[in-house]
Amino acid sequence: ETGVTQSPTHLIKTRGQQVTLRCSSQSGHNTVSWYQQALGQGPQFIFQYYREEENGRGNFPPRFSGLQFPNYSSELNVNALELDDSALYLCASRDKRGGYNEQFFGPGTRLTVL
Amino acid sequence: DQQVKQNSPSLSVQEGRISILNCDYTNSMFDYFLWYKKYPAEGPTFLISISSIKDKNEDGRFTVFLNKSAKHLSLHIVPSQPGDSAVYFCAASNTGNQFYFGTGTSLTVIP
Numbered sequence: 411e412t413g414v415t416q417s418p419t420h421l422i423k424t425r426g427q428q429v430t431l432r433c434s435s436q437s438g439h440n441t442v443s444w445y446q447q448a449l450g451q452g453p454q455f456i457f458q459y460y461r462e463e464e465n466g467r468g469n470f471p472p473r474f475s476g477l478q479f480p481n482y483s484s485e486l487n488v489n490a491l492e493l494d495d496s497a498l499y500l501c502a503s504r505d506k507r508g509g510y511n512e513q514f515f516g517p518g519t520r521l522t523v524l
Numbered sequence: 525d526q527q528v529k530q531n532s533p534s535l536s537v538q539e540g541r542i543s544i545l546n547c548d549y550t551n552s553m554f555d556y557f558l559w560y561k562k563y564p565a566e567g568p569t570f571l572i573s574i575s576s577i578k579d580k581n582e583d584g585r586f587t588v589f590l591n592k593s594a595k596h597l598s599l600h601i602v603p604s605q606p607g608d609s610a611v612y613f614c615a616a617s618n619t620g621n622q623f624y625f626g627t628g629t630s631l632t633v634i635p
Binding site: 414445450451452453454455458466468500502512513514515516517518 | 528530560565566567568569570613615619622623624625626627628
């Protein structure tokens with residue numbers, strides 16, 4: 411059973427560009443959440459996907475968007491990158507029937523915006 | 525608006541002693557709380573949780589206490605071990621979909 415994986419590990423972009431981050435959920439998990447962790451801060455909830463539909467969203471602008479695929483893997487897309495978007499982006503997966511103690515995080519993608 | 529706060533950025537404890545990590549929250553509607561542990565270059569891993577109907581939950585060396593009237597929870601680690609050195613995040617939820625995390629406390633257990 412593989413855990414949650416994310417790609418790429420690191421990424422450098424310039425302001426105004428667009429970026430796509432990827433997450434493969436743990437086998438059997440149908441719900442994926444994305445978090446942004448800025449330096450010195452805790453993770454902040456961006457949104458959650460369940461059965462390919464957005465199922466909850468935090469306080470992030472529409473230029474943050476996502477997708478979930480039939481195999482439950484997910485993408486996070488960020489358009490018009492800003493310097494403040496520099497952060498560690500974490501995804502977490504779980505089975506919606508399970509408790510949050512069964513939510514597993516990936517290692518994250520470190521995004522740097524110059 | 526930071527709804528979950530961890531006011532101690534760091535904590536150092538001698539091996540074998542008790543580590544106490546604190547967390548305060550502002551939203552009285554939160555009904556589920558978790559603690560996560562994070563090592564460098566890894567994602568957070570679940571440690572222990574508590575629902576608002578309880579005031580204590582224990583799992584081995586780890587105990588979480590919840591004081592709803594004070595909107596405060598704490599994580600006790602007894603005895604502390606060097607492998608416990610990590611960043612600890614508390615998190616809270618009232619919907620089951622969105623979790624609010626604190627800023628973390630970096631624990632160092634000194635051998």
